[in-house]
Amino acid sequence: MTLDEAILKRRSVRGFLPREVPEETIREVFELAQRAPSNCNIQPWISHVVSGESLKALGQKMVDAALAGVPHDPDFTADRKFPGVYRERQIDAAVKLYGAMGIERNDRPRREWAYRRNLQAFDAPHAVFVFMHGDFEEREAVDLGIYAQTLMLALTSRGIDSCAQGALSLYPTIIRDHLGLDATHRIIYGISFGYEDVAMPANATRVGRAPLDTSVVFHRGLRT
Ligand SMILES: Cc1cc2nc3c(=O)[nH]c(=O)nc-3n(C[C@H](O)[C@H](O)[C@H](O)COP(=O)(O)O)c2cc1C
Helix, strand or coil, rough: CCCHHHHHHECCCCEEECCCCHHHHHHHHHHHCCCCCHHHCCCEEEEEEEEHHHHHHHHHHHHHHHHHCCCCCCCCCCCCCCCCCHHHHHHHHHHHHHHCCCCCCCCHHHHHHHHHHHHHHHHHCCCEEEEEEECCHHHHHHHHHHHHHHHHHHHHHCEEEEEEEEHHHHHHHHHHHHHCCCCCEEEEEEEEECEEEECHHHHHCCCCCCCHHHHCCCCCCCCC
């Protein structure tokens, strides 16, 4: 697969088969992701790859917390309201996802069920929880974002599906406890990965992108 093909093929998959990814393949993609660039080459990502029983148990703890109404306590703000066109794009993506799942806008129980599937990593056999040091902020978060896409493209090129998930960072205390990590580890996202279950309605979701000229401005001559 060429790089262009991998970029075009990658999409968020929200329903996985139980089949595990071979361990050597997992190591290979994480080796490749290590090549991601970062400011001053500090490589701020701290990745915890969780599989099997450990992932199931962690997912269940987070689902139980959600069902018990435990408030989210994310390390980084997660409930920001998007302005203008960004809100429109958010709504468009939600309409496409819930449309594919056949969930009506006001069907609160099924929307909450769909949210809780996030906490179970959409039944993926693996999820990586990506942390960075507690002193780090936006600039280091950029490095983590570049790392995420490098990792997802390496997965895609091997026929492995994934979904980046802010939702996997909403209960950091539970996650740190489960993994035996101290509070200097701050989490900003997780990525579930494995093989797509094509029978899951959510996986029929296809979102578009804004036309190039709405996002990119090309400059050459001097502005008068
Ligand atoms: C940092 C980040 C966090 C995300 N969090 C979630 C999430 O919590 N749950 C989810 O279903 N999708 C999540 N997504 C997936 C986006 O909704 C998805 O990337 C976007 O709609 C574009 O669709 P595509 O990935 O299929 O191209 C996240 C994506 C990124 C990059």
